[in-house]
Amino acid sequence: METNNNYLQLIQDIKSRISHSRYIAARLANQEQLKLYMSVGALIDRKIQEQQWGSNVITQIASDLKKEMPRLRGFSDRNLRNMRQFYQSYSVEEIWPLLTAKLQVIDNVVDVIWQSSTAKLKATENAISETVVDDLTLRSFMGITFTHHVLLLNKCQAYEERLFYIHRAATEFWTVATLEHYIKEDLFRQNGKLNHNFDTAIHPDASLNAGDFFKDQYLLDFLQLQDGDNENEIENSIVSNITEFILKMGKGFAFIGNQFRLDVEGHEFSIDLLFYNRILRRLVAFEIKKDRFKPEYTGQLHFYLNVLDDKIKLQDELPSIGIILCKEKHDAIVQYSIRHMNTPMGVATFMNSCDPPAEIQQVLPDSDQLRRLI
Template sequence: MNKQNISSKLSENIYSQIKQVLIQARATVLTTVNTAMVQAYWHVGKLIVEAQGGEERAAYGDELLKSISVRLTKEFGKGFDASNLRNMRMFYLSFPKCDALRHELSWTHYRALIRVSNPKAREYYAKEAAAGKWSTRQLERQIATQYYERLLSTHRDETAVESLIKNNLPAKPEKFDPLTLVHDPFILEFIGAKEDVIWQESELESALISHLEEFLLELGRGFAFMGRQKRITIDGQHFYPDLVFYNVLTRSYVIIDLKMRRVDYSDIGQMQLYVNYYNREVCQPDDNPTIGIILCSEKNDTVVEYTLGDRTDIGVFSAKYDLIMPTKEELSREIELTRQKFKLING
């Protein structure tokens, strides 16, 4: 290699290293600036609340905000209109501890979070957004689809949901509850389906793979995609589960089968076969039992109940999916229906 080539290679190597240093520095600066601005807005909100006596006083409050807004806008520019000052006030009231603010979240994240009225749901979204590095758009989507409420609809109590938002990977629990990875319904609006188009199961499978990032967001934190149509061979017969995932938080395989119709007993039996095979042939000693989820256009809780009986250790569940984003009212009704059915089945 001649001197010119050596010099060129050395130059490229140094350039790459310098570039990486500058990129990291810029990211650090942006994070620092973001954190400083979020904390500043929190303190502004605190001052406004204290000036109003900590209470909602419409007449005095509005006049105060308008007066402050005019002066701040004149001195600091955009971002300090009365509406944004109200957001800062609500920010302080929603997150009263400054040291609990998450540096991963921007002001636009917090503006979405302060509109969540349920404090537990708000905390859940904040922790998940920080841990999953959600964009503001992803956070708004989860809030709009009532993800927390859907998750809670199939849980025995909120403790199970709270266990999902721990930042550290848990050790294998003595008692594993597979419902920690199931919610109902699943919202799949991101695939772009239209109401007047009938999909085939293979088309839905391909669409979910094409929108894998969005599907993983809908599934929840900790999911890793393992493959589609992964062959299982039993006594010379081949079987092909639609989608296979592994959840690193619960340390369990999750098998998903897609049905463009109402679920029936044969679907449940087939999923039981998949789950049993993975438990015996694929799972490692540190893994929890495999979970099987049948995603269907229409559930059949009675068939599921009679097929599985009273056993809760099998880990096979059916869940409805919506290809079109339902209205807020429709979604709330579906969630409440799921909650009531779950209470009846589980006593």
């Protein structure tokens, strides 16, 4: 039996080494591809500028490359234009010195472009340690595929927004589809914008910023709500689409259950949705409200969080967090309601596919104003 166990352990060790080696090989191959695409994009851009060619020459380049290398893949007219855009977009950003100096992304041919500004580049390199761009940023940049980068270039105009998604995609191993989903959700602007009391209710020694794990508004486009639908129907719809809901919530969440029962001296209470966040090491209770936020909702959630911490939370876990998910809210009312609560909680809104976009909602009257008008 001991021999068999040793043999099984050997198989597991070999599998682990194979998987690790494949991961390293794939990562290095992706880095080399990004370097190649950046250098090709730079070379094309330089020649077009020098020779004053029109951009239609890229179509001819793609055709001639195909003739010279019939089995070549990834160098179509469209992809060559993407490579040029890739170079143009980042050659003017603060990450550029790292791409050239530290990873030698651009080959000797492309370095000619910068010969006239060597002094400026050297000065920039010396200041790298004083900028927000660091090795982590560079690793993230090289840690996603060219397809990820093309999507970001086409969907996000601001460099800071692209950098946000690059870091999240690289560190959380997002697929292209997942990245596209979060861009559609506008995670960049929603992330960390939740109205909460975490600054006072969570111990300041906590190394993680809990606010970064929640959004101010959740797009629940799988909901098809009617005017008569109640909170139970919203909850059931979320549970039926729990995988999609967890994706919208973000990193580290695991679903524990709905209508999670709490017993206090023989009296039963139910939490609408209960999750656990593995990164925060906290239980997260969601209470669903179909109408506008009301101050009394915080008292109910405060009660649930206290019971969770006393009866459900494990000894090595941190205090629970509560989120009220409602249809509408006024930020001032939310802040007055949660300011002096000693249990960590926040208030977010949800929007479904039947709702108008956020920029339209901002200029429309809310439900109370509509009632007064009617």
